[in-house]
Amino acid sequence: MVHVTFITPSGVATTLDGDVGQSVMDIGKRAGVENIIGECGGSAACATCHVHVDPAWIDLVGPPSDDEWDMLDFAHGKRADSRLSCQIRLRPALDGLIVHTPERQG
16 A cells, blocks of 8 residues: 545645555546546546655655656646646555645646
8 A cells, every 4th residue: 555645735634545556547537536636537538636746755766757747737736846647656665655635636
């Protein structure tokens, strides 16, 4: 199991467990985390699973691909720490990952 904490704009933190290989979007959407919508089902064809990776985790998560970065142009509040949560796959090194959900998607 890999633990991921989602923090909403209002400061509510929810820690969820996921399996290695699952996406951050999958576990957030399944649990009904605020603003994790995932309209495209995880194919990086929308920006409705946008998150901000906590600064402590940026290096371990890694940068988005060029295509992902371009898709993030459709996200509300795109920043250097923005990622599509569907593109972050859980692995043991990400145990304890913290992501922040935006005020709104799109």
